[in-house]
Amino acid sequence: MxxxxxxxxxxxxxxxxxxxxxxxxxxxxxxxxxxxxxxxxxxxxxxxxxxxxxxxxxxxxxxxxxxxxxEISRMGKWMAVLGMSLGFAIFQLIGSPGWQLSLAVLLLLTLVAIWLWQRPEPTLSRQG
Missing domain, CATH: 1.20.960 (Mitochondrial Import Receptor Subunit Tom20; Chain A)
Incomplete structure (x- = not known):
């Protein structure tokens, strides 16, 4: 490099x-x-x-x-979705965005959550 x-x-x-x-x-x-x-x-x-x-x-x-x-653990997936949800709620309360921006952010977060939940979870032999 x-x-x-x-x-x-x-x-x-x-x-x-x-x-x-x-x-x-x-x-x-x-x-x-x-x-x-x-x-x-x-x-x-x-x-x-x-x-x-x-x-x-x-x-x-x-x-x-x-x-x-x-791989992403089930708990990791839940924590990520929870964090995105809380972040979106705070964005709505503090940011006062217009409906277009709110919809765009919500769509992006939804797509990320869908992608996240499609990731495989660790097998029992790899979980610590």
């Missing part, structure tokens, strides 16, 4: 990692999806950082299962 590309991938990885870390303390901001993105960036630019995320006691296994097998 070209050094400039490697640098941009590392920067993007750090940005995604930081967003995920903030998500640990902010209930509506997800952690796992940002760390999946960080792993994707770092696997191409800084593999040692990928190993650190995968070793995380709480979020490492869900990231590993998604990256390796495309």
């Amino acid at each position: 070209h050094p400039v590309s490697r640098a941009w991938m590392q920067i993007a990885g750090w940005g995604l990692f930081i967003l995920g870390a903030v998500g640990i303390v902010l209930p509506l901001l997800p952690t796992t999806i940002f760390w999946i993105g960080a792993v994707w960036c770092w696997s191409r630019s800084a593999p040692h950082l990928t190993k650190r995320i995968l070793a995380h006691p709480r979020f490492g296994q869900p990231v590993y299962l998604f990256i390796t097998y495309g």
Whole structure:
């Protein structure tokens, strides 16, 4: 990989990692999806950082299962849909968007939820 590309991938990885870390303390901001993105960036630019995320006691296994097998646990699916629902409700209450924007966001979130629920779930042998 070209050094400039490697640098941009590392920067993007750090940005995604930081967003995920903030998500640990902010209930509506997800952690796992940002760390999946960080792993994707770092696997191409800084593999040692990928190993650190995968070793995380709480979020490492869900990231590993998604990256390796495309699997999401049932609890992960429920938490993602709950987070999207709460985020949409807050968006409606605080943002006061017009009906067109509300409909567009709702459609996007619905499509993401449908995609999410179609992902396979980990087999018993892979669940921690």
